[in-house]
Amino acid sequence: MKKSVLFAFALLLAALGIISCGKDGNGDTPGPDAAVDRKALLTQWADSLVKPGYQRFNDKLAVLKAKTTAFTAAPTPATLVDARQAWQAAYVEWQKVELFEFGPAEQVSLRNHFNIYPADAAGINRNITAGTYDFELATAIPQQGFPALDYLLNGVAAGDAAIAQQYASSANHRRYLTDVVAKMDQTFGTVYSQWNGSYRDTFVGNTGTDASSSLSRVINAYSLYFERYLRAGKVGIPAGTMTGTPRPEKIEAYYLKGALPLQLATTAHATVQQFFNGRPGRPSLKSYLDALGAKDSRTNQPLTGIINAQFGVSAQQLSSLGPDLYATMTARNADAVASYNEMQKAVRLIKVDMTSALGITVTYVDNDGD
Known part of the structure; x- marks a missing residue:
């Protein structure tokens, strides 16, 4: 009996020794990535990928806004082509930042405002006819963003001359196109400003x-x-x-x-x-x-x-x-x-x-x- 007690006590000490050796000086067991600098990785993502990517996209979005404004001010086949080319350039650039749906982008549901397709053409036409709409409604998700612009710049009529004429004769069409781009600019602007503000440090510090x-x-x-x-x-x-x-x-x-x-x-x-x-x-x-x-x-x-x-x-x-x-x-x-x-x-x-x-x-x- 005495030997059994001593043997059990020895096993307990051994177990405690093993546990002690498995901990660092702070008493925390290091994870498998203890030797990896996560802050350096987050810094690289923030400063070399997300922020520059957003800046390039913001530049393309600014051109899109300018070209669609010019088109609605003077709807012609030439200004339509300019607006369409700006849309294509911005759409390609969007593909390089769409995966950043975390932080500010996730908070405002950026993807929902920018790229849920196919576009709801029937809903877009109802909005144009009514002249009233709310882009924050769940039903409005496929009625805005790049897919909506695809329909508005390429699908409202057959051929560039007919599309330009549709806008020349319809103030509601001009307003809807303007409002879609304005909503994109506003929503992305919120995300972009937060990354250029305090969120960058919050992101990097959350290791x-x-x-x-x-x-x-x-x-x-x-x-x-x-x-x-x-x-x-x-x-x-x-x-x-x-x-x-x-x-x-x-x-x-x-x-x-x-x-x-x-x-x-x-x-x-x-x-x-x-x-x-x-x-x-x-x-x-x-x-x-x-x-x-x-x-x-x-x-x-x-x-x-x-x-x-x-x-x-x-x-x-x-x-x-x-x-x-x-x-x-x-x-x-x-x-x-x-x-x-x-x-x-x-x-x-x-x-x-x-x-x-x-x-x-x-x-x-x-x-x-x-």
Whole structure:
């Protein structure tokens, strides 16, 4: 009995010794990323990606506002072409910042105000006829932003002369176009000013990994964007992968068609990969994961190499859908489905393996039915 008590006491001391050795000087058990400087990573994102990206987009938005103002002041085929070109340039630039749906952008639902498609053409026409509308209503989400401008600049009539004449003869059309751009300018201006104000320091200083941390919000926004808005929105839904029926009318920039829809998709895909890799020698998701020694759960190979390889395959398959994405969805739908499938392979790597390696909990729900 005495020996049993002594033996149990010895085991207790040993256990306490092990626990003590496993803690740092502050009594906190270091996580797997203790050697990684998260503040440096957040600083890089804020100062080299988000703020400069927003500045470039703000410049394009200012041109769009100027050109649509000129068009509504004097509606002609020439001023229409100028407004349309400014819309295209801003729309491409938007693809480079849309994934930043965290912080101020998330608070104002920036994506809902800018790029939920297809546009509700019937609702837009009702608004124009009524002359009254509220862009903050949930029903108004597809009646504003870039998709609404697609309809307003390309779809209200057949041909540039007829579109210009529609605006020349209708004050309500001119007002609606003006109000859509003004709402975009106002909503984005709120986000842009906060990043150039105090929010930048708030973002950089929030260095934890819990659900409210900057890292968690960025990773969730990144994963959600790739899965739902790039993979599904730009390719899967119009290809009919969820329903079995192709719906090419659900592509981005449906009313203009041509080369722009694919350009928007490939720009968005390139942005996702560039965000992952960052710049050589600077903090990035890739460098963070490499420092953690992150492995692919299926092959046990370095995770960043597997992710980049899959990005390369999916980018190539996406590019093959050109030159006209609408025509491809109609005539070569199997190729569009194949593009979706290649991006789906990257979803598992990002949403499961990457978040696990980073110690981040996925907080959004995949509701696209796949």
